[in-house]
Amino acid sequence: MESKAIGSEFDRAVINKKVREGLPFTDRYHNRFHLEMPFGLINDPNGLVRQDGITHIFYQWNPLGVEHKHKSWAHTTTRDFVHYTVPELAMWPSDAHDKDGCYSGCGLVEGDDVRVLYTCNAKDENGVRTPAQRFGTLMKDGTVRKDEIIIPTNAAGYTGHFRDPYVFYRHGERYLVLGAQRENETGTVLVYHENRADGKWEPCGEISTKYKDFGYMWECPNLLRFGNYDVLVFCPQGLEARPYKYQSRYQCGYLAGHLSLESMELMHGRFQELDKGFDFYAPQVFSSEGRHILFGWIGMPDEDAYPTKERGWVHSLTMPRVLTLRQGKIFSQPAKELRALRIQESAVDLDAAETTAVRASLADGAEALVDITFGQAQAVTLTLAYGLEKVTMHYDRKAQTMTIDRNGMKRGGKGVRTFKLYTDQNLSVQLFVDKTVVEAFFEHGEETATFNVFPEKYILPELVIESEGAMENVTGRVWELDAIQFR
Structure with missing residues (x-):
């Protein structure tokens, strides 16, 4: 029996047409001022970047159901966080590298191009993952062309939970952070540096922190700069709930301090949560006109308490929030727009x-x-x-x-x-x-x-x-x- 071609179940024209027909929303549970889709499951915001006054917002989307499967990327744009282009399917599993999902990643501008960097997820017949980090380019037709793979698999000493690249810049050089799980099943964040001479991305090692055994996986890292302060945002999984903190299934928070890329040590204060609610995870932050702007996923991995699944859709993104750092503490406020x-x-x-x-x-x-x-x-x-x-x-x-x-x-x-x-x-x-x-x-x-x-x-x-x-x-x-x- 002939095997089905990878990605053949994704008919982009049909899916995009169905999105257009589903707008404006008619379901009484659909929200008014939060980004969401008329069908399918959405989760992590991805590829946030601003180019020529236009903010590009990608986010994970399963257009084929309301389960955490078929991880694809949707794409919309806005100039003012009030008016948006109709979301479209931009990227979906289509080859041997990402056949089991186009996982999370970031966005950046290179010349006249909007580019993305994401984790390809592929599993063998035994369920063993090969995570690869891959660049892509947003094309005029709204699709992402899949380009070079810069990190072909997980590094030695780390499991296949090796994902969510986020590019940052220091002194004109490009780096990225990756969420990872050590072989002893503890979480950490790794740094890679782009060698300008040959374009290869070279490992710099882990960011050393005071938290050596702090959950079994660190997802969705963001490395931000507020003046002279560095802030590492990440989502540790597997923390035990304590009075007044860590009360959701998984956490999302940050360490604020100073990062040395020479010693790979972050001198920091205590881990602080970004949001104390029930349904907040996997935020991504981008810089625009001097502001750090955050979108988060209104949902929680592995939770099943969302009744809109019965209606064929589930989850939303937060409103855009502007982050400021005051005495080592992040303050979040709704964008003025x-x-x-x-x-x-x-x-x-x-x-x-x-x-x-x-x-x-x-x-x-x-x-x-x-x-x-x-x-x-x-x-x-x-x-x-x-x-x-x-x-x-x-x-x-x-x-x-x-x-x-x-x-x-x-x-x-x-x-x-x-x-x-x-x-x-x-x-x-x-x-x-x-x-x-x-x-x-x-x-x-x-x-x-x-x-x-x-x-x-x-x-x-x-x-x-x-x-x-x-x-x-x-x-x-x-x-x-x-x-x-x-x-």
């Missing part, structure tokens, strides 16, 4: 004094800016109420903790997340509430939390702010947000 989504005539001001309860009705997609002056209140609870269903965000001043509880929802993932959040007399919260996604920014982005909610019935949410003692002031504003547009 997103203010264009505010429907100004919908604005409702919050202004209450000496009160124990404030209520505000939210639209199908909404933003709420809230500032609370505690006064006598020792605990404050913000509730997103969907009829009888609810998610609560409870702040305890004495414990200096924020607790997010979504056990009050009937569908989708449940659970509780508690983390430290230091305040004095005031609490600042910025909420973006989409149909099934909430992105919360606390204390001007000092902490963030991303999570899904799947109300059983179509009910517009209400924001309720309550306290056991009188709050001195509750001020702010609520807007309805428009949907992002595809053209």
